[in-house]
Amino acid sequence: MTLNLLFVTVTIKLKNKTIEQYQHEENVHRLYDEYKNKQTEIGIRVF
Numbered sequence: 001m002t003l004n005l006l007f008v009t010v011t012i013k014l015k016n017k018t019i020e021q022y023q024h025e026e027n028v029h030r031l032y033d034e035y036k037n038k039q040t041e042i043g044i045r046v047f
Helices: 019-046
Strands: none
Touching: none
16 A cells, blocks of 8 residues: 655745835725715715
8 A cells, every 4th residue: 555645835925015016005095995984974964
C-alpha cells in the first residue's frame, strides 16, 4: 500500500499600494459616505 501526500504551499503576496492609490481609496470612501448621508437626509425629509 502506498500513501501519496501532496503538500501545497500557498504564498500570498501583499500588494504594496502607492500614495495615489491610498488617496483614491480615501476619496472614494469619502464620496460614498457623503452620498449615503444625502440619501438618509432625503429619506428623513420625505417621511
